[in-house]
Amino acid sequence: MTTPASQRPSGRPPLVLVPGLNCTADLFAPQVEALSGRYDIAIADHSQDETIAAIARRLLATAPPRFALAGLSLGGYVALEVMRQAPQRVERLALLDTRASADAPEDTELRQVAIKFAETGRFDDIHGILWPRLVHIRRLGDEALEAAVRRMADRTGPARFIRQQRAVMARPAYEAGLKAIRCPTLVLVGEDDAITPRFMSEDMAEAIGGSRLVVVPDCGHLSTLERPEAVNAALESWLAA
Numbered sequence: 631m632t633t634p635a636s637q638r639p640s641g642r643p644p645l646v647l648v649p650g651l652n653c654t655a656d657l658f659a660p661q662v663e664a665l666s667g668r669y670d671i672a673i674a675d676h677s678q679d680e681t682i683a684a685i686a687r688r689l690l691a692t693a694p695p696r697f698a699l700a701g702l703s704l705g706g707y708v709a710l711e712v713m714r715q716a717p718q719r720v721e722r723l724a725l726l727d728t729r730a731s732a733d734a735p736e737d738t739e740l741r742q743v744a745i746k747f748a749e750t751g752r753f754d755d756i757h758g759i760l761w762p763r764l765v766h767i768r769r770l771g772d773e774a775l776e777a778a779v780r781r782m783a784d785r786t787g788p789a790r791f792i793r794q795q796r797a798v799m800a801r802p803a804y805e806a807g808l809k810a811i812r813c814p815t816l817v818l819v820g821e822d823d824a825i826t827p828r829f830m831s832e833d834m835a836e837a838i839g840g841s842r843l844v845v846v847p848d849c850g851h852l853s854t855l856e857r858p859e860a861v862n863a864a865l866e867s868w869l870a871a
Contacts (some may be wrong), residue, residue, distance in 0.1 A: 642670040644697040645869070646689065648705030649676060650727075650852075651794045652760075654782045657702060660858030661865060669698075669869070676708060677790045682801040686711035690719065698869060700724035700816075702854060703826065704794060710804040713811055724816040724868055726861070727823050727851050729830040730804040730837075741795045748788040748795075756791070757783060763824045766850040775855060808837035815841035816868040818861065820849030842868070 645665065649657045655673040662671055674689045685708050699720050701709035706728025713720060733741070740759075747756050757780060762770060769775055783791075815838050819831035828845060835843035844864045849857045 644694045645669040645671050646693050646697050646699050648674040648701035648708045650703030650705050652783050652786050652791055654785050656782050664862045681797050682707050682711045690716055696721050698722045702726040703728050707801050722814040726818045727826050727853050729826045730834050732803040745792050745795050748792050753788040764851050766822050811838045814871040817841050818844040818864050820853045821845050821847045823851045825851045
């Protein structure tokens with residue numbers, strides 16, 4: 631994790647980013663490069679805790695009193711949990727390629743298979759299962775992007791992967807709390823996201839009053855890496871709102 635923003639007073643507005651499952655800070659490398667000159671950016675640690683609630687508590691313990699918050703996929707679940715625990719501390723919220731609903735039975739089944747692979751020494755095989763669902767079909771042959779995803783998985787490792795999967799499976803549904811969100815909110819999704827499909831973001835945006843929905847064309851689940859220019863532009867607008 632980068633040094634917590636609360637320990638790096640700079641006068642720049644604080645922004646906390648929460649990566650997705652099996653991802654590291656590299657998930658937000660294009661955004662950090664684009665925004666770090668104007669925002670004090672911290673990457674939340676989502677690798678140590680057993681539950682989404684505990685990850686959120688760790689984030690809140692190291693974050694400044696008030697901050698902007700953005701999370702992708704699992705990071706979005708953490709962001710919604712932060713909104714449940716301490717909404718007064720979040721100045722603005724960005725939910726990227728995520729959902730407020732609990733998993734469907736087929737989601738849980740796939741997670742359990744992945745956990746079994748990781749537990750039995752087949753962690754490397756998980757990439758072949760997940761890769762076709764992570765990115766737009768036209769990026770399946772993008773060797774640089776795939777290498778970046780593999781590096782993040784390697785740095786995560788099986789133990790953290792299992793811990794994150796179990797935290798995700800045990801998370802509550804967050805739909806009931808969406809209407810209470812009052813801060814400027816961006817809801818962004820890749821048009822062809824296969825893991826958290828577009829309708830899930832549309833439902834969240836409809837429930838959060840005054841939120842802005844951005845659908846990124848020709849994009850799958852890993853929007854920050856697949857279409858960084860589009861995501862950066864949406865974040866710039868959100869941060870300026």
